[in-house]
Structure formats: structure tokens, C-alpha cells
Amino acid sequence: MSYSALECLALLIVLGGCLVQALLGIGFALLAAPLLYLLDPGYVPGSVLLLGFLLACCMLLGERRAPAWRRPLPAILARLPGAWCGGLLLGLLPGAWLGLLLGASVLLAVLSSYRWLALRCSPRNLAIAGFCSGLMGTATAVGGPPMALVYQDRAAAETRAELAAFFLLTTPVSLLALLYQGRLPLDHLLDSLKLAPGVLAGYGLALALRGRFDRHNPRRLLLLLAMLAAVGLLLLSLWRLAAQR
Template identity: 55%
Template sequence: MLYTLPELLAVLIVTCGIALQTVVGIGYGLVAAPLLYLIDPAYVPGPVLLVGFGLALMMVIRERRALRWRRVLPAIFARVPGAWCGAALLVALPQYALSLFFGFSVLTAVLLSLWRFSIPTTGTSLTIAGFFSGLMGTATSVGGPPIALVYQQQDRITARSEIAAFLLIGTPVSILMLIYKGSLDWHSAQLSLKMLPGLFLGFFLARLIDGKLTATSAKPLLLAVSGASALMVAIKGLIGWLG
């Protein structure tokens, strides 16, 4: 399989995002999606979601002993209407509006990640987070921050495993909604296949840095990269709107 320079850069971005999420429970979509969008908008949301499903599957298999499926079920059920709304939004908006929505959604996700307000992990909070995760995840492929916000009080292993379980079931829901709305095609599948080496490289890299990198130490870099790239996407949409 031959790679162009932008495609190799995409693999590198995916590798870094996968390694971050495998270690701290969040980071793949937040870091990879806006950077990949700047390379080619076709990467978002379909290909990013397809690779994200592979990551969720690998993490659930690894963390299966720490999982409590019953607790995360409200979020999984709420993702369905959220994903439908996200897919409908994706079809309804023109390209410049999608860039604006995507950029400001990721910036909102960055601000949510900075929020230190304590939210208890209850059925109600998980339901609300699941809905917004479905909406944002389907429209922009960045659905992790709303659910991660609810898991701030949990330890790293619990949060990492249960967020992975949520994404394992929730991501295919978003993918099916995109297929139903005609927003996922063969080209998206090809881009996903080319990003697969980044999935396996990132998962392997995470084993080397796990324990050396924590959510606290990774957070400033993660949010800085995500915020800067999201701002560039928003500016790109603003230029399109004005031009």
C-alpha cells in the first residue's frame, strides 16, 4: 500500500492520539480529528470513527476485568438519539458551516476538559453526557470529552475501561447513522485502512509509556494541540463564510 506524504502525516497523528487515549482514556479524537481535518476534511468524521472503534475494541479486551457494564448503560442508550442528531446536522450544514461547527465544538470540548467542577457519576449525568457525546462524536468524531467529564472522580483505570466500553458500543451507532445519512462511503473506508498502522503503532507505544505518562502530565500538551488546531479549523470556516 503506497502512501503520500499527507497520508504518512495522518498515520503519525493517529499514532500519537491512539497512544494518548490508551494511556489516559481520552485524547485520540480530541488531538487527531482537528489535525486530520486540516490535512483533508474527508478524514472527519467517518475514518476517525472507524479507527476509534478498533481502539475501543482493543482497550475493552485489555481492560475487561475492570469493566462495570451496568453503570455505563445509560450513556450507551442516550448515544443513539445524540448520534441521529449529529448525523442530521452533518448532512444539513454546508462545508464552511461544518468547519465552524467542528472548530467551535472542539474548542468547547477543550474548555470542558479544563473544567474542574465535580460532576458525580450517576445515571442522569451519564445519560446527558451520552447524548452530547453522540451528537459531537457523530458530527465531528470528538465525542470523548462529555463522557470523560462525568468520569473525572473515578480512578484512571476505571475511567479508561468504562469510557472504552461506552465507545465500543456507541461508535458503531454513530457509524450506522452516518451510513444511513449517506455520509460514509468507500473513500472513507480506504482512508481508514491507511490509518490502521497508526492504531497498532499507537497501542504498542502506549505500553512503553504507560506509567511514565499520566492524565495530569499529558493534559496541557493534549489541550494545547487540540485548541490550536481547532482554532485553525474555525478560522478556515470563517474565511469560507466571508469569502
């Protein structure tokens, strides 16, 4: 299987995003989606969702225990209507506007991650976060931040296990919503399979580093990189909109 220069760069982005999420429980789409969109808008949202689903499978298999789905069950159920609304929203958005929405979603997620919102991990908050995750995740592939806000005070191991179960059970719903909207072309799914080794490599590297990063959380670096990617994507999308006039 041969790779072009852009595909090699995409592979590195996927590896880095998977490494972060396997360590923190969140971060793959937050980091990878804006960067992959800058490389090729076709990667978002379908390819990012599919790769995120593969990562969730790896994380659950790596934990070697039953999926921790009981606590996030309200979020799982609420993501179903959220995913449907996200699919409808995506069908209404031109390409440049999708870039603006993705960049704004990532930037808002970064800003809210500085604990301006103190949310308990209650069933009501989980349901609201699940709906927002379905809406954002299906439209932009960035569905993790609403769940991260609710889980921000939980232990790292608990967060990894429960969010992996959440994404494993709900990502297929978003993919089906995209398929129904005709936004899941076969050629981009094949491109996703070429990036799958990045998922496996990122997860494997995370297993080797997990003991260190449980003590030294690289959260600030993740947020900084995501913010830079979001700002770049916003500027590029604004330039594209201006060029269309």
C-alpha cells in the same frame, strides 16, 4: 501499500491521538479530528469514528477482562437518540460550517476541561453526557468530551476501561447513522484502513509508557495541542466561508 506525504502525516496524527487516549482514556478524536480535517475534510467524521472504534477494541482486548459497561449503561442508551440527531444535523451542514462546528466543539471541550463544571458520575449525568456524545460524535467525530467531564474525578484505569466499553458499544450506532445519511463513502473508509497501523502503533507505545504517564499526566499538553488545532480550524473555516461570498 504506498503512502503519500499527506497520508504519512495523517498516520502520525492517528498514532499520537491513539497514544494519548490509550494513556488517559480520552483524547483521540479531540486531538486527531481537527488536525485530520485540516489535511482532508473527508476524514471527518466517518474515518475518525472507525479508527476510534478500532482503538476501543484494542484497549478492551489489552485490559484482558470483561467490558466494564454497567456504570456507563445510561450513557450507552442515551447515545442512540443522540447519534440519530447528530446524523440529521450533519446532513444539514455545508462543508465549511462543519469545520466551524468541529472547531467550536473542540474549543468548548478544552475550555470545559479546566474543571469549571464539577459533575458527579451519576446515572442522570451519564445519560445527558451520552446524548451529547452521540450528537457531537456523529456530527463532528468528537464525542468524548461530554463523557470526560463526567469521568474527570475517576481513577485513570477505571476511566480507560469504562470509556473503551462505551465507545466500543456506541460507535457503530454513529457509523450506521452516517451510512443512512449517505455520509460514509467507501473511498474514505479505505483511506481509514491505511491509517489503521497508526492505531496499533499508538496503542503499543502507550502500553510501554503507561507506568510513567500514570504518575505524570500529560493532560495539559493534550489540551494545548487540541486548542491550537481548534483555533486553526476555526480560522480556516471562516476564511473558506468568506471566500464563498
